[in-house]
Amino acid sequence: MKKVYPKEEVCMACRLCEVHCLAAHSLSQDLIRAYKLESPRPRALVQVTEKGPVSLALPCRHCREPMCVYGCFAGALTRDEATGVVSLDPDKCVGCWTCLAVCPYGAIYRDPARGVAAKCDLCAGRPQPACVANCPNEALIFAESARG
Amino acid sequence: MKTFLPNKFIIERNHGRCIHCQVCVNQCSYEAHYLDPFSGEVKSRDRNCTNCHRCVAFCPTEALAIRCSPLDYVPNRNWTGEVIEDIIKQSESGAMVLTGMGNDKDHPIYWDKLLLNASQVTNPSIDPLREPMELRTTLGRKPDRLAYDKATGRLITKLAPQLTINTPIIFAAMSYGAISLTAHESLARAASIAGTLYNTGEGGLHKSLYKYGANTIVQVASGRFGVHPEYLDAAAAIEIKIGQGAKPGIGGHLPGEKVSAEVSVTRMIPMGTDALSPAPHHDIYSIEDLAQLIYALKEATNYTKPVIVKISAVHNAAAIASGMVRAGADMICLDGLRGSTGAAPKIIRDNVGIPIELALAAVDTRLRQEGIRNQTSIIASGGIRNSGDVIKAIALGADAVAIGTAALVALGCTVCQMCHTGKCPWGIATTNLALTKRINPDIGTQRLVNLLRGWSLEIEDMLGGMGINALESLRGNRLHLRGVGLTDTELEILGVKMAGA
The missing domain is CATH 3.20.20.70 (Aldolase class I)
Structure with a gap:
């Protein structure tokens, strides 16, 4: 399956992936409205990790053995066997944060405004995830493997 | 020493468009943008700006523009702002004024005073889309x-x-x-x-x-x-x-x-x-x-x-x-x-x-x-x-x-x-x-x-x-x-x- 892979060597931690992810998961689909008018403000589902010159954005790996799905007693996290996509149903999520604790990549986040977990959904319906489409340095690729 | 150098550029932030995403903050290596921790707003320090356009190019909402400071000295062909400011720099540093890139002075650019020829009537021009051209x-x-x-x-x-x-x-x-x-x-x-x-x-x-x-x-x-x-x-x-x-x-x-x-x-x-x-x-x-x-x-x-x-x-x-x-x-x-x-x-x-x-x-x-x-x-x-x-x-x-x-x-x-x-x-x-x-x-x-x-x-x-x-x-x-x-x-x-x- 196609996933979002980071290229650490060219990620410059500008965090435009986060900005565009937030807008892509907003009601208005508009950067300025999403940030300024929507309440609660949507949450970015990708996050740049940075230490000195090392930085990368690592969204959900959509693992074949998804620890988050195994750990979710509310049944909010599921893996689609056909597509391989791991999805989160916020209506079922109870905010116990078990998924955050078990995710080996730290790729699931808290959405404090809604009290539920938040994770990458690969921007279903778009030709490319918003983070990949808007990365100015091609540090994120949407591909079958990390080598593209 | 208190510097007498004025700011060279003014950063204009369109507050209607700025979403305080901090992309300008993380892209400016001169720290001309910063997050005000009290208000949660992104603000600018004009003094640090070099007008390199990095923030302008990367701002996702096109909220930024930079212009040269309108502050000018009393008009004087001899004692221009550049001359005055170089002296200020040296009086504060005691050093040579360093710079990068090429000569930016108004010396004649002869390329602009040379014009090329083209064929008309008496000798045919060649269409490079149809005929081979050799740049080797x-x-x-x-x-x-x-x-x-x-x-x-x-x-x-x-x-x-x-x-x-x-x-x-x-x-x-x-x-x-x-x-x-x-x-x-x-x-x-x-x-x-x-x-x-x-x-x-x-x-x-x-x-x-x-x-x-x-x-x-x-x-x-x-x-x-x-x-x-x-x-x-x-x-x-x-x-x-x-x-x-x-x-x-x-x-x-x-x-x-x-x-x-x-x-x-x-x-x-x-x-x-x-x-x-x-x-x-x-x-x-x-x-x-x-x-x-x-x-x-x-x-x-x-x-x-x-x-x-x-x-x-x-x-x-x-x-x-x-x-x-x-x-x-x-x-x-x-x-x-x-x-x-x-x-x-x-x-x-x-x-x-x-x-x-x-x-x-x-x-x-x-x-x-x-x-x-x-x-x-x-x-x-x-x-x-x-x-x-x-x-x-x-x-x-x-x-x-x-x-x-x-x-x-x-x-x-x-x-x-x-x-x-x-x-x-x-x-x-x-x-x-x-x-x-x-x-x-x-x-x-x-x-x-x-x-x-x-x-x-x-x-x-x-x-x-x-x-x-x-x-x-x-x-x-x-x-x-x-x-x-x-x-x-x-x-x-x-x-x-x-x-x-």
């Missing part, structure tokens, strides 16, 4: 005459090593250290894809770039940084750098802060130490001494590689060039008044040297008069801005041109002239690893290849318009140029007629 250029020493074996038709004359490039544009010498490794890799890969050459400058050749050796000119300069047998063997040609257009007569100085671990290994100097290139080569005090170094390098590489000698364009360039050719230079590189630098004293950058157009014309004329023009190829550099400048340089007598600033602009440079700070927000003139990552060599390579392709297409179009289908037919063909707004003396030195004549 062969650089190197050409023999005085050719001898063939009459029986077999084979060439008997032993030719000096030649370099063939697909377009008459090469990348100028820019060292690793002055510019980043990612910028260097972009130049190397673009040169190899486009079939042209790039130049290491004085910084040595990083191990990862040896594979582009066939498209590499390695430089031997007065500091001899990074020069060793493998370095010479890796290259397509060797350049002895005597001078640089931006700072004729003085050496180089790479500040210790830029000498990172990788730079130190490549330059073969201790980490964190200043890399000081002496003003002269201490083994070259005459043309005879130059010949010794040229032949030492030829001997070291078994006479397989052409040797280039680069000088800055100075008053006696023509006579010096003649000596260089007689000393054995297979190519000479002339770097004009507007040539750029990673760091130079401003007073030297702005006042020393002569325009490349005049130096090129004078050198070409002199070598022709002496009957030795065939013994060398001339590379013109220093302020070549577009394909029009390239083709005019060829018509004036250059075999090829070298572009430095134009190539860096393709990589993102906005000519803000702050290279000497080592904080280049575009990841070019810096060795800070967090900043050098900003150039993705895949993208950088593509941008450079695109630039060369665009210029080459334009050159073909202009050539076709002149009714010429091979660049070789234009080389030194000054009848295709006419001057406007020039004095008789200028026209005479340029060797071109006045428009209308």
Whole structure:
């Protein structure tokens, strides 16, 4: 399956992936409205990790053995066997944060405004995830493997 | 000491559009933007801004604009703001005023006073979309005459090593250290894809770039940084750098802060130490001494590689060039008044040297008069801005041109002239690893290849318009140029007629 892979060597931690992810998961689909008018403000589902010159954005790996799905007693996290996509149903999520604790990549986040977990959904319906489409340095690729 | 320097630029933030996402904050290496922790708002410090446009280019909501400060001094042609502020800087620092990039003064740009010819009625122009055009250029020493074996038709004359490039544009010498490794890799890969050459400058050749050796000119300069047998063997040609257009007569100085671990290994100097290139080569005090170094390098590489000698364009360039050719230079590189630098004293950058157009014309004329023009190829550099400048340089007598600033602009440079700070927000003139990552060599390579392709297409179009289908037919063909707004003396030195004549 196609996933979002980071290229650490060219990620410059500008965090435009986060900005565009937030807008892509907003009601208005508009950067300025999403940030300024929507309440609660949507949450970015990708996050740049940075230490000195090392930085990368690592969204959900959509693992074949998804620890988050195994750990979710509310049944909010599921893996689609056909597509391989791991999805989160916020209506079922109870905010116990078990998924955050078990995710080996730290790729699931808290959405404090809604009290539920938040994770990458690969921007279903778009030709490319918003983070990949808007990365100015091609540090994120949407591909079958990390080598593209 | 309280500074008397006013802010140069004003950052205008459209608060209706700013979403306080902090992209400007993380992109500005001069800390001109910051997050106010009390209000949660992103604000600006105008004083730190260098007008490099990094924040403007990356702001996702187009909320930023920068303009020059309207604050002006009392109008005075003599005591301009620049003059006053340089004095303020020096009275506060007690040092030379340093700067980056090329001469920004109002010296005449002769390219803009030269106009090209085109065919009308009496000679047909050529359509490059339908007919083949030849931009291929062969650089190197050409023999005085050719001898063939009459029986077999084979060439008997032993030719000096030649370099063939697909377009008459090469990348100028820019060292690793002055510019980043990612910028260097972009130049190397673009040169190899486009079939042209790039130049290491004085910084040595990083191990990862040896594979582009066939498209590499390695430089031997007065500091001899990074020069060793493998370095010479890796290259397509060797350049002895005597001078640089931006700072004729003085050496180089790479500040210790830029000498990172990788730079130190490549330059073969201790980490964190200043890399000081002496003003002269201490083994070259005459043309005879130059010949010794040229032949030492030829001997070291078994006479397989052409040797280039680069000088800055100075008053006696023509006579010096003649000596260089007689000393054995297979190519000479002339770097004009507007040539750029990673760091130079401003007073030297702005006042020393002569325009490349005049130096090129004078050198070409002199070598022709002496009957030795065939013994060398001339590379013109220093302020070549577009394909029009390239083709005019060829018509004036250059075999090829070298572009430095134009190539860096393709990589993102906005000519803000702050290279000497080592904080280049575009990841070019810096060795800070967090900043050098900003150039993705895949993208950088593509941008450079695109630039060369665009210029080459334009050159073909202009050539076709002149009714010429091979660049070789234009080389030194000054009848295709006419001057406007020039004095008789200028026209005479340029060797071109006045428009209308």
